[in-house]
Amino acid sequence: MIWYTALVLAVAGERVAELVVALRNTRWSTARGGTEAGRGHYPAMVALHTGLLAGCLAEVRLADRPFLPLLGWTMLGVVVAAQALRWWCIRTLGRRWNTRVIVVPGLPLVDGGPYRWLRHPNYVAVVAEGLALPLVHGAWVTAAVFTVLNAALLVIRIRCEDAALAAAAPAGART
Numbered sequence: 001m002i003w004y005t006a007l008v009l010a011v012a013g014e015r016v017a018e019l020v021v022a023l024r025n026t027r028w029s030t031a032r033g034g035t036e037a038g039r040g041h042y043p044a045m046v047a048l049h050t051g052l053l054a055g056c057l058a059e060v061r062l063a064d065r066p067f068l069p070l071l072g073w074t075m076l077g078v079v080v081a082a083q084a085l086r087w088w089c090i091r092t093l094g095r096r097w098n099t100r101v102i103v104v105p106g107l108p109l110v111d112g113g114p115y116r117w118l119r120h121p122n123y124v125a126v127v128a129e130g131l132a133l134p135l136v137h138g139a140w141v142t143a144a145v146f147t148v149l150n151a152a153l154l155v156i157r158i159r160c161e162d163a164a165l166a167a168a169a170p171a172g173a174r175t
Helices: 002-031 042-062 069-096 121-135 140-168
Strands: 035-037 101-103
Touching (some): 002 069, 002 101, 002 121, 042 140, 069 121, 101 140, 121 140
């Protein structure tokens, strides 16, 4: 359980690093006329992601979930791949990446990196991690609850993001 706690804390540390990047990028975006959309769902997103981390640790401890090597090591690989995809998204979007929906008017859509193949690759990373992180140590209830709640939240989030991008980007512009 100690190594799993360390893994969950490392993911929490990664989330803090994301927030630092997002804050810097928020300043950059707002200085260029960027506006935020979807403020109403953001607190729910923060609560859900915090709950994922807490749920992983609580379920493993309280329900005495065992580490199942085949499942655990496979899911650890998925967690690592999800982190790599997330940071590829962050690097590709550069100063435009954020945990909030902030769009700078007039900038073309990004279609490089993972955006070459997927419209919202960061959410693929979120879905993969939300399922895999709990399953590294058999926390299947946390994985199921997060997955269902996250699916509902992503419907709202993706609609919000698509609308904000459509409203702010020049017609047909891509980078």
